[in-house]
Amino acid sequence: MNIRYAERTSSIKASEIRELLKLTEKPEIISFAGGLPAPELFPLKKINEVMSEVINEKGSIALQYASTDGYTPLREIILNQRVKPAGIDCEISNIMLTNGSQQGLEFSAKLFINKGDTIVCESPSYLGAINAFAAYQPKFIEIPMDEHGMIVEKLENVLINHHEEIKMIYTIPDFQNPSGITMSIERRKRIAELAAKYEIIVIEDSPYGELRFEGESLPPIKSFDKLGYVVNLGTFSKTFCPGLRLGWIVAEQEIIRKYILIKQGADLQCNTLAQVFTAEYMKKYNLDEHISEIISVYRRRRDLMLNSIKEYFPKDIKYTYPVGGLFTWCELRSDLDTAEILQEALKENVAFVPGLSFFPNGGKKNFFRLNYSNMDEERIVEGIKRLGTVLRKYYE
Amino acid sequence: MNIRYAERTSSIKASEIRELLKLTEKPEIISFAGGLPAPELFPLKKINEVMSEVINEKGSIALQYASTDGYTPLREIILNQRVKPAGIDCEISNIMLTNGSQQGLEFSAKLFINKGDTIVCESPSYLGAINAFAAYQPKFIEIPMDEHGMIVEKLENVLINHHEEIKMIYTIPDFQNPSGITMSIERRKRIAELAAKYEIIVIEDSPYGELRFEGESLPPIKSFDKLGYVVNLGTFSKTFCPGLRLGWIVAEQEIIRKYILIKQGADLQCNTLAQVFTAEYMKKYNLDEHISEIISVYRRRRDLMLNSIKEYFPKDIKYTYPVGGLFTWCELRSDLDTAEILQEALKENVAFVPGLSFFPNGGKKNFFRLNYSNMDEERIVEGIKRLGTVLRKYYE
Numbered sequence: 001m002n003i004r005y006a007e008r009t010s011s012i013k014a015s016e017i018r019e020l021l022k023l024t025e026k027p028e029i030i031s032f033a034g035g036l037p038a039p040e041l042f043p044l045k046k047i048n049e050v051m052s053e054v055i056n057e058k059g060s061i062a063l064q065y066a067s068t069d070g071y072t073p074l075r076e077i078i079l080n081q082r083v084k085p086a087g088i089d090c091e092i093s094n095i096m097l098t099n100g101s102q103q104g105l106e107f108s109a110k111l112f113i114n115k116g117d118t119i120v121c122e123s124p125s126y127l128g129a130i131n132a133f134a135a136y137q138p139k140f141i142e143i144p145m146d147e148h149g150m151i152v153e154k155l156e157n158v159l160i161n162h163h164e165e166i167k168m169i170y171t172i173p174d175f176q177n178p179s180g181i182t183m184s185i186e187r188r189k190r191i192a193e194l195a196a197k198y199e200i201i202v203i204e205d206s207p208y209g210e211l212r213f214e215g216e217s218l219p220p221i222k223s224f225d226k227l228g229y230v231v232n233l234g235t236f237s238k239t240f241c242p243g244l245r246l247g248w249i250v251a252e253q254e255i256i257r258k259y260i261l262i263k264q265g266a267d268l269q270c271n272t273l274a275q276v277f278t279a280e281y282m283k284k285y286n287l288d289e290h291i292s293e294i295i296s297v298y299r300r301r302r303d304l305m306l307n308s309i310k311e312y313f314p315k316d317i318k319y320t321y322p323v324g325g326l327f328t329w330c331e332l333r334s335d336l337d338t339a340e341i342l343q344e345a346l347k348e349n350v351a352f353v354p355g356l357s358f359f360p361n362g363g364k365k366n367f368f369r370l371n372y373s374n375m376d377e378e379r380i381v382e383g384i385k386r387l388g389t390v391l392r393k394y395y396e
Numbered sequence: 397m398n399i400r401y402a403e404r405t406s407s408i409k410a411s412e413i414r415e416l417l418k419l420t421e422k423p424e425i426i427s428f429a430g431g432l433p434a435p436e437l438f439p440l441k442k443i444n445e446v447m448s449e450v451i452n453e454k455g456s457i458a459l460q461y462a463s464t465d466g467y468t469p470l471r472e473i474i475l476n477q478r479v480k481p482a483g484i485d486c487e488i489s490n491i492m493l494t495n496g497s498q499q500g501l502e503f504s505a506k507l508f509i510n511k512g513d514t515i516v517c518e519s520p521s522y523l524g525a526i527n528a529f530a531a532y533q534p535k536f537i538e539i540p541m542d543e544h545g546m547i548v549e550k551l552e553n554v555l556i557n558h559h560e561e562i563k564m565i566y567t568i569p570d571f572q573n574p575s576g577i578t579m580s581i582e583r584r585k586r587i588a589e590l591a592a593k594y595e596i597i598v599i600e601d602s603p604y605g606e607l608r609f610e611g612e613s614l615p616p617i618k619s620f621d622k623l624g625y626v627v628n629l630g631t632f633s634k635t636f637c638p639g640l641r642l643g644w645i646v647a648e649q650e651i652i653r654k655y656i657l658i659k660q661g662a663d664l665q666c667n668t669l670a671q672v673f674t675a676e677y678m679k680k681y682n683l684d685e686h687i688s689e690i691i692s693v694y695r696r697r698r699d700l701m702l703n704s705i706k707e708y709f710p711k712d713i714k715y716t717y718p719v720g721g722l723f724t725w726c727e728l729r730s731d732l733d734t735a736e737i738l739q740e741a742l743k744e745n746v747a748f749v750p751g752l753s754f755f756p757n758g759g760k761k762n763f764f765r766l767n768y769s770n771m772d773e774e775r776i777v778e779g780i781k782r783l784g785t786v787l788r789k790y791y792e
Contacts, residue, residue, distance in 0.1 A: 001648065002595050005508060006506065039456035044455040047455065048455075055444040060435035064639050106661055167400060243668030267494075272641075273637075
């Protein structure tokens with residue numbers, strides 16, 4: 001067999017997380033590797049009740065083909081219950097449904113990136129986005145972060161020198177994946193201004209924005225967007241159920257129309273049943289109440305993880321303090337390689353994601369990401385304790 | 397706003413069918429335009445029962461993230477109940493789930509097509525495939541058909557002269573969309589041989605293969621594939637429910653592994669709930685019995701449509717006799733333009749799809765496609781009668 005693949009396939013890598021998740025499926029493994037929500041919080045009784053009503057009353061619509069932009073009642077609910085309350089002023093024609101925000105990321109690269117164009121992102125950044133973008137063969141420029149997110153002075157320097165080649169700024173302003181860092185309001189405003197000034201699209205990825213444990217919610221970059229250069233991506237994967245694969249894109253109408261054409265070719269439309277069901281669920285039940293429950297559970301888990309890190313990790317290891325979301329990010333001594341340390345950790349039946357894949361240009365081996373949403377409290381303490389034992393060997 | 401889109405976006409067109417479907421949503425329109433299955437055949441009671449069991453008993457799995465290649469029990473069932481009985485000898489590792497076969501088409505272009513590569517297809521061919529491929533900026537060579545499908549002598553001539561540039565042969569062997577034509581067994585064998593000889597991938601699209609009204613099922617091209625150059629695409633959209641968005645790819649392991657990487661970047665995975673539900677449904681109920689019901693309804697509708705055409709259309713109009721599937725294909729006098737005739741038909745509240753978009757290189761305006769699966773018997777007769785009145789004006 002001598003298959004002639006497209007050139008782009010040489011740029012497509014396996015997601016390190018998805019590969020790791022297979023390893024960590026064994027029940028004896030305490031895994032801080034994934035980004036999975038806590039399944040014990042899925043409101044199964046309510047879901048069952050609403051799903052049954054949908055199939056009984058609207059089955060012939062809910063199981064049939066539907067429009068590419070998405071089921072209109074769900075788009076209305078997303079507009080009124082999620083997008084407008086977040087501070088984005090727009091209309092239903094500015095919203096299109098996607099299979100989770102991952103599809104919004106892939107479509108964005110397909111829509112904006114020619115081979116060789118440059119994407120600017122935080123350093124580190126979400127590896128699922130990096131992989132989705134990589135298929136379109138871009139270059140990446142990484143902008144360092146501090147505790148207030150992407151350092152916009154460094155971003156501006158890059159834009160001044162390279163704005164011709166730069167087609168996209170990719171950012172996760174809230175509780176960033178993998179770092180857990182949240183961008184300040186001043187920087188959000190500034191990024192919107194810079195995007196307009198240099199005519200560069202911003203892809204604002206907000207999967208965790210609604211999972212804030214403390215302090216006030218900050219408005220999305222899209223809320224400061226006067227000229228239409230910001231595209232905002234939302235999802236139900238972290239606030240409801242990821243298995244439904246429902247996310248959305250908010251953008252100017254001209255841009256949404258092009259996303260719709262891409263969606264037509266890609267897979268015609270999202271699962272109709274999931275769309276009709278989610279619309280009916282959100283009419284009947286208050287999603288915000290459900291999110292409050294998730295927040296209180298994740299907050300306790302975060303506290304427990306950070307307290308355990310403080311107790312069991314070597315003192316020289318730095319880690320972030322996430323005010324929401326699913327992750328904290330650990331920095332080891334610069335000579336250490338977390339991919340090697342993972343092998344040792346797996347021997348103790350505990351897993352994390354090594355940080356290297358989160359840097360699109362590579363090179364940084366001394367970081368790892370920890371997830372606290374998917375393990376119960378007992379396992380969090382036990383897992384961090386075991387990991388501490390592994391790590392202390394490197395710090396003696 | 398001055399948005400710099402990727403160059404490929406200039407090749408992406410709106411699907412004429414999806415645009416038309418919006419027009420034809422009005423209840424007074426008798427639409428032969430879509431390719432929708434008959435929703436009155438969805439087994440809602442059984443679906444409701446199985447869905448309720450799935451949410452109750454497996455909810456925390458069915459609503460969570462799952463693996464990219466697909467839910468293993470569903471892949472097993474697809475292997476044993478659909479792929480092997482169709483005559484394809486393979487294993488579970490040769491199967492990956494997709495969001496309908498549309499996603500399999502888009503992934504195929506992403507995996508195999510560089511800008512400027514050539515795709516060979518039937519003339520006419522499925523416009524959703526043409527649109528999905530177009531985003532990757534290929535050239536198309538169209539191969540004429542006769543009543544036995546793509547004329548393989550013409551295909552071979554093209555391969556002899558252009559095999560370097562040709563990366564893919566795209567074909568729908570059973571009850572082709574839009575023509576309704578079925579490829580003979582000899583030609584299926586020959587295409588598998590030619591693919592191996594010239595080392596060219598065949599994308600065999602089989603959405604309707606199981607909906608045969610008469611005569612014996614023919615083995616798929618994939619069943620004659622000795623060296624692994626044939627990729628077979630299947631779906632539940634026409635045999636069960638399109639709203640679930642579940643299809644599959646059957647290919648060599650080396651190729652499937654690359655499709656999985658593309659799926660990871662594209663949207664991580666298919667809807668988990670739809671996958672678990674469909675697996676449980678097919679364990680409990682016999683899908684073949686359901687397909688038998690669909691076949692008997694569609695067969696009656698086909699007969700009624702063809703009889704009505706015979707009665708009400710001008711005698712000079714040619715049309716195909718589909719032995720299965722959803723469509724017949726009409727050829728008018730060569731000076732007529734079916735896009736113009738559609739405007740007249742819409743005034744009489746009847747719709748079809750003009751044929752032009754089914755020819756990737758354009759130029760042929762005197763064809764249209766009729767769907768008979770989605771209208772009840774009374775409306776089929778009334779619609780064809782009205783269309784006959786419109787058409788007779790052009791033949792007086």
